[in-house]
Amino acid sequence: MCYHYFVKVGVYNLKKYVCLLLIILFVAGTLPVASFPASAKGLVMPSDFGGIQNVMLMYTFGNQGAVSSRHTVETLLPYAGYYGTDGKLKDTFYDAFLLLPCVSTGPSGGTMYLSKNPAVSSDWQAYIDDIFARGYNLEALNTAVGQVKKELGKKDYKVKVFFTLIYPTEGQTNFGSIGGKTYDFSKTEDRIAICKWQVENYIKLFENGNYENLELYGFYWFEEFINTSSNTEKKLLTAATDYIRGKGYKSVWIPYYMAQGWNRWKEYGFDIACLQPNYMFNANAEKERVKNAVDYAKQYGMCNEVEISGKICDSTDYYNRYLTYLKDFAANGAMNAVKMYYQDVRFFYECFKSQIPEIRLIYDLTYKYAKGTLKESDVADKYIDSINEMDGLNIISYGCSYTATKAYTNSTNGYADISGKELTDGAYYTSSYGTEWHAFHRNITEKDGRHQVTVDLGSVYTDLEKIYMEFREDIGASIGLPEYVEFYISDDGIDYTLLKKVNLSKAIIGCPGAVINQKFSARYVKAVFPTSAKSFVFVSELAVGQKIRSHAWGEGYEIISTGCKYDAFTPYTNTAEWDAPYMKIDGKELTDGILASSPLGTEWHDMHASMLEKGEKFFITVDLGKIRDDLSYFDIQFGYALESGISKPNTVTYSVSEDGVNFTEVGTVAVILSKEKYAYATMKTAEKLKARYVKAEFLPDNSIHNFVSEMVVGVSEQTEEEEKPGEYITGDVNLSGKYEIADYLAARRIASGTLQASVTAFAAADTDKDGKISQKDFDTIKELVLK
Numbered sequence: 001m002c003y004h005y006f007v008k009v010g011v012y013n014l015k016k017y018v019c020l021l022l023i024i025l026f027v028a029g030t031l032p033v034a035s036f037p038a039s040a041k042g043l044v045m046p047s048d049f050g051g052i053q054n055v056m057l058m059y060t061f062g063n064q065g066a067v068s069s070r071h072t073v074e075t076l077l078p079y080a081g082y083y084g085t086d087g088k089l090k091d092t093f094y095d096a097f098l099l100l101p102c103v104s105t106g107p108s109g110g111t112m113y114l115s116k117n118p119a120v121s122s123d124w125q126a127y128i129d130d131i132f133a134r135g136y137n138l139e140a141l142n143t144a145v146g147q148v149k150k151e152l153g154k155k156d157y158k159v160k161v162f163f164t165l166i167y168p169t170e171g172q173t174n175f176g177s178i179g180g181k182t183y184d185f186s187k188t189e190d191r192i193a194i195c196k197w198q199v200e201n202y203i204k205l206f207e208n209g210n211y212e213n214l215e216l217y218g219f220y221w222f223e224e225f226i227n228t229s230s231n232t233e234k235k236l237l238t239a240a241t242d243y244i245r246g247k248g249y250k251s252v253w254i255p256y257y258m259a260q261g262w263n264r265w266k267e268y269g270f271d272i273a274c275l276q277p278n279y280m281f282n283a284n285a286e287k288e289r290v291k292n293a294v295d296y297a298k299q300y301g302m303c304n305e306v307e308i309s310g311k312i313c314d315s316t317d318y319y320n321r322y323l324t325y326l327k328d329f330a331a332n333g334a335m336n337a338v339k340m341y342y343q344d345v346r347f348f349y350e351c352f353k354s355q356i357p358e359i360r361l362i363y364d365l366t367y368k369y370a371k372g373t374l375k376e377s378d379v380a381d382k383y384i385d386s387i388n389e390m391d392g393l394n395i396i397s398y399g400c401s402y403t404a405t406k407a408y409t410n411s412t413n414g415y416a417d418i419s420g421k422e423l424t425d426g427a428y429y430t431s432s433y434g435t436e437w438h439a440f441h442r443n444i445t446e447k448d449g450r451h452q453v454t455v456d457l458g459s460v461y462t463d464l465e466k467i468y469m470e471f472r473e474d475i476g477a478s479i480g481l482p483e484y485v486e487f488y489i490s491d492d493g494i495d496y497t498l499l500k501k502v503n504l505s506k507a508i509i510g511c512p513g514a515v516i517n518q519k520f521s522a523r524y525v526k527a528v529f530p531t532s533a534k535s536f537v538f539v540s541e542l543a544v545g546q547k548i549r550s551h552a553w554g555e556g557y558e559i560i561s562t563g564c565k566y567d568a569f570t571p572y573t574n575t576a577e578w579d580a581p582y583m584k585i586d587g588k589e590l591t592d593g594i595l596a597s598s599p600l601g602t603e604w605h606d607m608h609a610s611m612l613e614k615g616e617k618f619f620i621t622v623d624l625g626k627i628r629d630d631l632s633y634f635d636i637q638f639g640y641a642l643e644s645g646i647s648k649p650n651t652v653t654y655s656v657s658e659d660g661v662n663f664t665e666v667g668t669v670a671v672i673l674s675k676e677k678y679a680y681a682t683m684k685t686a687e688k689l690k691a692r693y694v695k696a697e698f699l700p701d702n703s704i705h706n707f708v709s710e711m712v713v714g715v716s717e718q719t720e721e722e723e724k725p726g727e728y729i730t731g732d733v734n735l736s737g738k739y740e741i742a743d744y745l746a747a748r749r750i751a752s753g754t755l756q757a758s759v760t761a762f763a764a765a766d767t768d769k770d771g772k773i774s775q776k777d778f779d780t781i782k783e784l785v786l787k
Contacts, residue, residue, distance in 0.1 A: 042298030043337035044272055049250070050217060052160055054370045055274075055340040056094040060137050061101040061112070061130045062345070069102055069345055070136040073143045078352040080141070080159065081148035082367045085360065089151050093367060094341070097141060098220050098252070100164040101127050102345065114223055118169040121176035121183070127166070132205055138214070145213040160217035162252055163202040165240065167223045168194045170232065188232045195240040199247060218250030218271070226261030226268060229574065234268060241269030254305055254340060257293060258645055260574075263300045273302045274340045280307040280321055289642075290328040303338040304329060306369075310344045313359060314429050314510050316384040322362060326369045327379045335372055358384065358508055384508050393466060393545030397455050397525075399651030399668040400424045405451040408441035408536065415439045415538070423453055423542050426650050426701075428470055429511050436540045437472070442531040451482075453542050454526040458669060459684065460491050460749060461523070466545040467516040469527055471504060472538040480532030485514040489522035492748035496526060511540070523752070551674040551682075553595065557633040557714030561622050561694075562593040566711070568620045572608035582606055582707065589709070590620055596678060596709035599641045607706040612699075618649075620711050621695040627658055629690040633714030636696055638671060638679040639707030646705045648673065649698035652681035656691035663695055671698075678709075686752060688715075725763035731784040733757075733765045739784045747773055747781055 046053045056079055062069030077083070082091045101112045106123025119127075131137050138161070149157040168175070172185040179197050183190045199219060206216045221240070227233045241251040250271040255262040257278045265273035277293035297304050306325050311318040329335055341348075351363040361382065368374040402423055409416040413433035427436040440451045453469075473481050481504050488496040499520055504512045514527070525544050531537065568590060573583045582604040589605040596603050607618045620636070638648045648671045655663035666689065671681045681696070694713050700706050728735060733743040733750070747765040749755035751773040757765070765773050767780040 041333065042301060043294075043333060044301060044303045045337055049272055049338050050160065052096045052217070052338060053372075054094045055096040055098055055162070055338070056348075057340065057342050058097045058099050058137075058141070059102045059343075059345045060099060061106075061127045062104055070130070070133065071140050071346065072136060073140045073147070075346050075349045076141050076144040077147065078349055078363070080144040081152070083352065085364070089148065091367075091371070092148060092152065092154070092157065093370060094159070096160040096162070096217065098162040098164070098340070099131055099138065100220060100222060101166070112166060112222075114167050114169060118172050118175075119166070120174060121178040124166055125178055128201065128205070131163070132209065138206075138209065138211065142209075142211040142213050149213065158213055158215045160215045161206075162218045162220050162250075163198075163206075163216070164220045164222050165195055165198050167221075168236075170230075188235060191232075191236050192239045195236070196243050199240075199244055199249075203247070216249070218252055219244050220252045220254070221270070224254060224256045224276070225259035226255075226264070228261045228264065237268040241271075245269070245271070257289070263296070265300070265302070272338065273300075274305050274338070275300075275302050276305045276307065276342070277325070278307070279325065280309050280311075280318065290324055291332055294329060294332040294334045297334070297337075303340065304334045305340045305342055306366075307342040308344070308347055308362070310347055310350070311430070312362065312509070313356075316507060316509050319358070319362075319509050320383045323365075323379050323382055326365055326374060327376075330369060330374050331376075335369055335374060339370065341366075356509070358382075390466065390468060390543060390545050392548065394548055394670065394672045395426065395543050395545050395650075396457055396461060396464075396670045396672065397424050397542065397544040398426050398670040399653075400455050400457055400670070401668075402453055402455040402542070404438060404453040405440055405446055406444050408439040408444060411439075423539060424455060426541070426543075428540050429472060432472075432474065432477075437538045438540070440531070440537040440539065442535055445531060450528055450530050451537060452526060452528045453539065454493075454524055455542055455544065456493065457523050457525070457544060458667065459523055459752075460521060460755070461546055462521040463546050463549070464520050464522060464544060465517070465547055466543075467499075467514075467525060467527075468541070468543045468545075469514040470540045470543075471512045471514070472540070473512055474538075475534065478535040479538050480534030480536070481512055482529035482532055482537055485527050485529040487514075487516055488526040488528065489520055490524040490526070491522060491745060492752060493524045494748070495745075496524070548673050548675055550676065551672070551678070551680045553635065553637070553680070554633070554712060554714055556717055558717050559593070559712045559714045560624060560628065561591050561711065561713040564591045564622050564624055566590050566620060566622045568605060568708075569607045569618045570611060572606040572611065572705070590711050591622060592710070594710065595637055596639060596707075599639060599644060599646070603709045604639060604707045605709070607700075607708065609700045609704050609706075617697045617699055618706060619695060619697045620708065621660070621693055622711055622713060623660070624692050624694070624713060627690065627692045628715070629688060630715045631656065631689040631691055631694070631713055632685045632687075632716050634666070634681075634683045634694060634696070634712070635714070636671075636681045636711045637709040638681070639705075639709065640673060640677050640679045641707075644705070646707050647701055648679040649681075649706060650701050652696050652698045654683055655695045655697070656689050657693040657695070658691055660693045663693070686750075725758075725760040728760050728764040730764060730767050731781045733761055733781065735761060735764065739781075739787070741785055744778065744781050744785055747778055751778075 060069055079094050081089045082093045084090050103113050105111055106119040107126050108120050108123050110117050110119035110123050112119050145159050168185045168191040175183050175185055183194050185191050244251045252272050253265055253270045254274045256276045275293050275297045277290050279289045293304055308322050312322050351359050354360045407418050414435040415433050415437040417435055422438045446452055467487055471481055484501055484503055486501045487499045489499050490496045500516050502514050504514050506512045527542055571585050573585055580600050581602045582600050584602050594603045634654050639646045640648050651668050651670055653668040654666040656666055657663040669681050669683045671679050673679045733746040750757045750765055767777045
């Protein structure tokens with residue numbers, strides 16, 4: 001079984017969303033069997049860093065100091081030594097360990113990372129006590145290394161350790177006392193003093209522990225970015241690093257990809273800096289990130305961090321991402337430099353003991369990489385094909401409304417907390433019984449004894465390419481798989497056609513899925529499936545995709561929002577790092593009528609994820625200046641440049657208001673990527689809406705930046721031909737001169753807003769001449785067709 005420890009969650013240093021990531025595709029079998037090149041020009045080498053080759057990040061002190069994040073001799077032996085698949089010790093493994101706290105809360109509820117609720121002195125002390133707890137963590141590491149060196153006959157072998165300096169949050173006045181002194185972090189001198197105290201305290205505790213198999217080598221700065229615009233920050237950091245160096249130790253920093261100050265690490269006195277690629281933590285990652293991270297590290301004399309997540313157990317995509325780390329780091333020379341390794345608490349241990357060969361292989365390949373012996377042939381054929389791969393497609397079902405057989409909610413587990421968004425929120429399997437699941441129970445079915453899910457895409461799409469429905473199987477928890485899934489499609493939500501009946505495909509890694517790869521046209525997609533032989537069927541997502549295409553901006557509509565005033569989420573304008581054009585804000589960017597033509601130009605309004613408070617969303621509210629009663633088109637242009645940390649939201653929700661206070665939700669639409677590498681949130685309404693204010697709300701999708709260039713509101717354009725209907729026969733909606741089923745379907749589509757009809761066609765469909773198309777008109781047309 002794989003365990004999931006998502007420990008790096010914070011406002012600024014999130015590995016989960018903070019950086020944008022890319023992948024280098026590897027074509028198996030096209031490269032010769034050979035060793036990777038040894039070149040590591042520009043990277044920091046072991047000879048420059050006390051001979052250290054491999055530094056393992058050893059997380060401790062989880063939520064409230066949970067013992068689940070304590071390491072034991074058993075869990076640390078596979079790190080101190082490499083054990084083959086036969087269970088026998090073969091070699092040493094990591095030669096250095098960096099102890100640091102999980103990014104979580106301390107006993108007081110304060111966070112151990114930079115936030116508005118920082119940890120207090122009692123939290124710091126609890127963390128330090130946990131490191132030196134009898135039988136765990138540091139003591140367990142000392143014992144594990146001792147066992148390995150004894151069995152291998154390495155008499156003088158030691159591993160090096162690094163301790164973490166917790167960040168003294170500027171302005172914090174309630175920190176309290178520690179080590180017999182009270183500190184006030186509104187005073188720079190107290191912030192410097194607490195850093196010096198940490199260094200001295202760690203040295204004393206380490207010396208008192210008599211860890212004969214360990215050597216204290218240095219200290220790690222916990223925060224992953226530097227506020228380069230702050231003079232006090234530079235004063236604090238240089239004082240701390242100078243003090244560390246004066247004591248004969250090294251200072252280490254590991255910034256996230258493109259973090260503020262990442263390439264100025266030497267100015268702040270660090271002896272070594274290791275750049276995170278952050279490729280493991282973003283579903284939108286593109287292809288070049290890992291190689292780019294090595295190139296940047298070479299340019300600035302750094303090294304690189306390998307990163308792994310428990311997601312590799314559930315997703316072939318993330319499994320393959322880790323292989324890309326090893327392959328591309330090795331191919332570009334990072335394998336021969338100093339290497340650091342991020343893991344979800346003790347995930348490499350989980351790989352070591354896994355009974356799944358593909359997961360166990362991760363441990364073995366990492367050992368080869370650590371020792372510099374990894375060959376191209378070791379990874380060439382290890383990539384796993386995915387059954388749920390949606391790359392190259394726009395997932396247009398994100399955020400769409402749906403109906404489904406009633407979920408089972410008689411439980412205290414997360415899946416019982418139903419929001420009605422589980423099946424189209426883009427959240428796949430990350431936990432066994434979490435909120436991403438909709439639990440279907442064998443005793444709660446439709447009239448035919450089966451279950452169903454029907455997704456409304458909002459309009460008819462004529463270029464759909466794929467359907468993927470994710471299931472879960474856990475026989476011990478009485479969660480089984482249905483025998484089959486039938487997928488039906490419809491334009492009007494009334495008449496459905498069977499698209500295909502499919503059996504579930506079981507993946508080597510990840511969840512079983514029902515998949516259709518086939519072109520089709522529909523607004524509604526329905527999945528029907530029987531109960532399983534067990535009590536439950538768990539479904540996390542029903543995804544519908546289309547190929548990425550060009551976007552028709554405002555076509556057929558008059559844009560009335562150009563030049564209008566607006567209110568929007570505060571733009572990011574921190575020019576301390578560099579004077580980028582997009583940071584020059586004049587308050588007109590979002591309605592000036594200028595679409596983006598450059599990735600970082602003045603046409604952009606940057607909404608920065610670090611500025612979001614809990615519960616907040618990004619927003620734009622356009623004031624049209626007066627109430628209009630003919631609104632029918634809304635659109636937003638988003639930037640999409642992952643190499644610069646710019647991504648798009650999954651969905652946008654539009655609302656309208658006459659007074660700017662009371663808003664009525666119009667709907668939620670998927671944000672669609674275009675061939676031109678911009679993204680759009682387009683909504684067209686069949687009904688003309690009355691409003692003066694139009695609001696758009698959205699959340700970032702695993703990214704720091706959401707760039708917005710323009711938000712538009714439009715009304716249908718009127719032509720001379722459309723002002724008066726031409727000649728027509730009542731009920732002949734497609735104007736073919738005869739009655740046919742196409743007339744009935746066209747009337748349905750006009751009413752649903754999926755077909756923009758001419759005035760003549762509308763008049764033909766409006767059989768009772770009441771100015772609208774309703775069920776009465778449908779019935780009349782059906783009678784005419786049947787005659």
